[in-house]
Amino acid sequence: MLGETLFSFMDSEGLEIANAYLLRRHQGIHETHDFKFRCQDGSDLWAIISCAPLLDDEGNYGGALGMVTNITDRKQAEAALQESKQRLDGILSSLEDVVWSISADTFETLYLNPAVLKVYGRCASEFFDNSNLWFEMIHPEDQQRVHAAIQPLFLTGKQELEYRIVRADGHIRWLLNRSHLIYNACGQPIRIDGIATDITERKLLEEKLVHHAFYDALTGLPNRILFIDRLELAIAQMKHNPDDLFAVLFLDLDRFKVVNDSLGHLVGDQLLVTLAQRLQQCLQLDDTVARLGGDEFTILLSHIQTIEDATCIAEHIHQALESPFNLGGYEVFMTASIGIALGTNKYAQPVDLLRDADTALYRAKEQSQAGHIVFDATMHDRAVALLQLETDLRWAIERQELCVYYQPIICVTTGTIEGFEALVRWQHPERGLISPAEFIPIAEETGLIIPIGQWVLSESCQQLRQWQLQFPAIKPLTLNVNLSGKQFSQPRLIEQISQILQDTNLSPSNLKLEITETAIIASADKATSVLKQLKAFGLQLCIDDFGTGYSSLAYLHNFPIDVLKIDRSFINRIDSDTEQFAIVRAIVTLADNLGMSVVAEGVETIYQLAQLKLLQCQQAQGYLFSKPLDQEQARILLASGQSFLST
Ligand code: C2E
Numbered sequence: 001m002l003g004e005t006l007f008s009f010m011d012s013e014g015l016e017i018a019n020a021y022l023l024r025r026h027q028g029i030h031e032t033h034d035f036k037f038r039c040q041d042g043s044d045l046w047a048i049i050s051c052a053p054l055l056d057d058e059g060n061y062g063g064a065l066g067m068v069t070n071i072t073d074r075k076q077a078e079a080a081l082q083e084s085k086q087r088l089d090g091i092l093s094s095l096e097d098v099v100w101s102i103s104a105d106t107f108e109t110l111y112l113n114p115a116v117l118k119v120y121g122r123c124a125s126e127f128f129d130n131s132n133l134w135f136e137m138i139h140p141e142d143q144q145r146v147h148a149a150i151q152p153l154f155l156t157g158k159q160e161l162e163y164r165i166v167r168a169d170g171h172i173r174w175l176l177n178r179s180h181l182i183y184n185a186c187g188q189p190i191r192i193d194g195i196a197t198d199i200t201e202r203k204l205l206e207e208k209l210v211h212h213a214f215y216d217a218l219t220g221l222p223n224r225i226l227f228i229d230r231l232e233l234a235i236a237q238m239k240h241n242p243d244d245l246f247a248v249l250f251l252d253l254d255r256f257k258v259v260n261d262s263l264g265h266l267v268g269d270q271l272l273v274t275l276a277q278r279l280q281q282c283l284q285l286d287d288t289v290a291r292l293g294g295d296e297f298t299i300l301l302s303h304i305q306t307i308e309d310a311t312c313i314a315e316h317i318h319q320a321l322e323s324p325f326n327l328g329g330y331e332v333f334m335t336a337s338i339g340i341a342l343g344t345n346k347y348a349q350p351v352d353l354l355r356d357a358d359t360a361l362y363r364a365k366e367q368s369q370a371g372h373i374v375f376d377a378t379m380h381d382r383a384v385a386l387l388q389l390e391t392d393l394r395w396a397i398e399r400q401e402l403c404v405y406y407q408p409i410i411c412v413t414t415g416t417i418e419g420f421e422a423l424v425r426w427q428h429p430e431r432g433l434i435s436p437a438e439f440i441p442i443a444e445e446t447g448l449i450i451p452i453g454q455w456v457l458s459e460s461c462q463q464l465r466q467w468q469l470q471f472p473a474i475k476p477l478t479l480n481v482n483l484s485g486k487q488f489s490q491p492r493l494i495e496q497i498s499q500i501l502q503d504t505n506l507s508p509s510n511l512k513l514e515i516t517e518t519a520i521i522a523s524a525d526k527a528t529s530v531l532k533q534l535k536a537f538g539l540q541l542c543i544d545d546f547g548t549g550y551s552s553l554a555y556l557h558n559f560p561i562d563v564l565k566i567d568r569s570f571i572n573r574i575d576s577d578t579e580q581f582a583i584v585r586a587i588v589t590l591a592d593n594l595g596m597s598v599v600a601e602g603v604e605t606i607y608q609l610a611q612l613k614l615l616q617c618q619q620a621q622g623y624l625f626s627k628p629l630d631q632e633q634a635r636i637l638l639a640s641g642q643s644f645l646s647t
């Protein structure tokens with residue numbers, strides 16, 4: 001460097017500073033500047049030049065005393081720091097999360113990254129100006145919780161918290177806030193740093209999933225899971241406070257299937273939604289109404305004083321259903337049946353309460369439509385017995401416990417036996433003879449009626465054919481066999497009947513199938529074609545228990561019916577009740593006009609028979625002539641050639 005000035009090793013920026021200094025040096029001011037020099041090997045050398053001008057007494061500049069300190073390392077560290085700061089700024093600015101820092105004592109805002117604008121809807125400066133803004137923006141319902149979390153943060157040093165904020169535009173956002181306490185060298189907390197992540201979308205999804213898990217999608221009501229949960233709570237509460245009664249109502253619409261089948265599922269859905277609303281209007285806020293599925297609803301009445309409070313609500317619900325439902329242009333009237341179970345401390349499990357309310361509902365349905373019944377213990381015993389009966393019934397066919405009884409059908413004018421009605425009986429190993437009135441409904445409900453019905457048909461056809469052969473002198477006997485609604489809508493019915501007729505060699509014209517009006521109406525669309533096919537076969541069709549169902553002769557005229565069997569309830573009073581007599585007369589006349597013949601069911605007295613003769617009713621059946629007989633008794637009766645004319 002000898003012979004050269006320091007200036008020759010400086011970069012242009014340094015030269016500028018140096019030249020400016022040269023102009024000022026006579027002022028005698030001590031100056032210090034950073035310069036960058038170029039070393040011989042091309043590398044940079046950063047130095048501080050500290051320069052003190054030397055002036056003589058007159059103040060003339062006489063030279064300078066300087067010191068050069070190598071600060072290359074420091075400069076490089078500073079540059080690196082700057083670079084890392086820039087990088088950090090870049091990262092912080094690009095983050096979606098709010099990165100923040102506040103002082104640990106005053107909670108004054110120290111740092112905020114730009115994301116605060118997007119998440120909070122406010123710019124950083126607003127937080128710098130108002131250190132309370134953080135707290136003010138927290139959702140009122142969450143403020144207490146967030147406030148309570150401050151002290152634990154100072155104990156543990158870090159924390160994660162989820163809460164809502166309300167933005168100036170009213171939008172609510174969910175935040176996940178992770179805070180860290182920062183300490184100074186003495187271990188004193190100085191700052192709280194943190195990251196706040198907007199988790200609103202996640203929360204909404206979670207909410208949706210929870211809703212999906214606990215609420216019914218159609219009506220928005222709680223579902224079975226949530227209902228059971230609430231019921232569990234009520235049972236637990238009762239353990240602590242036995243006077244705190246509650247009740248479960250199990251509700252089911254009486255003819256929902258009809259709406260669904262006739263007006264379609266969309267209208268059915270609409271009905272359920274409206275029903276849900278009406279139910280809610282009948283209840284208090286802390287009661288729970290849930291949809292279990294289909295048209296089944298359950299209600300938990302949380303605080304009642306007596307069972308009358310529950311029946312009162314049930315009545316209220318019946319009333320609320322009295323006005324029609326307006327469903328997409330259709331006006332539909334609906335009734336519901338309700339089973340009620342009172343929550344007492346004998347219940348440990350929610351399902352037990354539900355079961356009992358359901359049992360009571362079943363009873364309510366049996367008794368009438370639009371009714372309600374409170375559960376009592378005997379119903380449970382009955383339900384258990386029913387279940388046992390069902391199990392036994394499954395074995396009945398296989399164990400040959402079923403048999404067919406035959407009740408003669410008599411010609412009213414001649415008193416001779418013209419045929420029999422086959423009536424199934426069940427010889428139960430423990431309970432003895434069980435009436436079909438008891439087990440046929442169970443068989444229908446469980447579908448067991450299909451094999452039972454087929455067995456009865458085959459057994460009785462075989463029997464009748466045998467009698468026809470045994471007693472050729474008697475004009476060909478006919479056989480009436482009952483067909484339940486389920487059998488009637490069974491697709492293979494025709495095929496099975498034709499097979500049985502073939503196997504037994506019985507003429508189709510000797511077989512009469514008895515169907516109730518209710519069964520025909522329940523599947524009116526299919527009925528016409530099935531009945532027509534049966535007719536085409538040469539069979540005869542009877543309406544059983546006429547007068548107890550829909551009772552519209554005009555309607556039944558649409559179906560190919562041959563015989564009307566007038567229900568016992570009309571016959572048993574025709575001798576004493578002139579009105580009943582008039583009704584039966586009208587039925588006989590109408591049936592005659594429609595080309596149907598008439599059988600009177602349940603004739604028990606000679607007076608009734610006399611009236612029937614008067615009305616020119618063709619056939620009769622009843623205890624007056626004979627009770628249903630077993631096969632042997634019936635054979636003896638036939639063999640005796642007895643005429644009932646004498647009766
Ligand atoms: P249903 O077809 O109306 O049969 C007539 C019922 O009235 C029979 O009762 C019969 O015993 C009874 N009965 C007959 N005459 C008199 C009388 O003078 N007075 C009184 N009080 N009752 C009389 P049962 O045998 O108990 O049958 C009841 C019902 O069970 C039948 O009513 C029928 O709907 C059903 N059922 C019976 N057997 C079968 C079957 O094999 N298949 C199907 N699907 N249903 C059957």
Ligand code: MG
Nearest residue numbers: 421482514544
């Ligand atoms: Mg019958």
Ligand code: MG
Nearest residue numbers: 544545565601
């Ligand atoms: Mg009948």
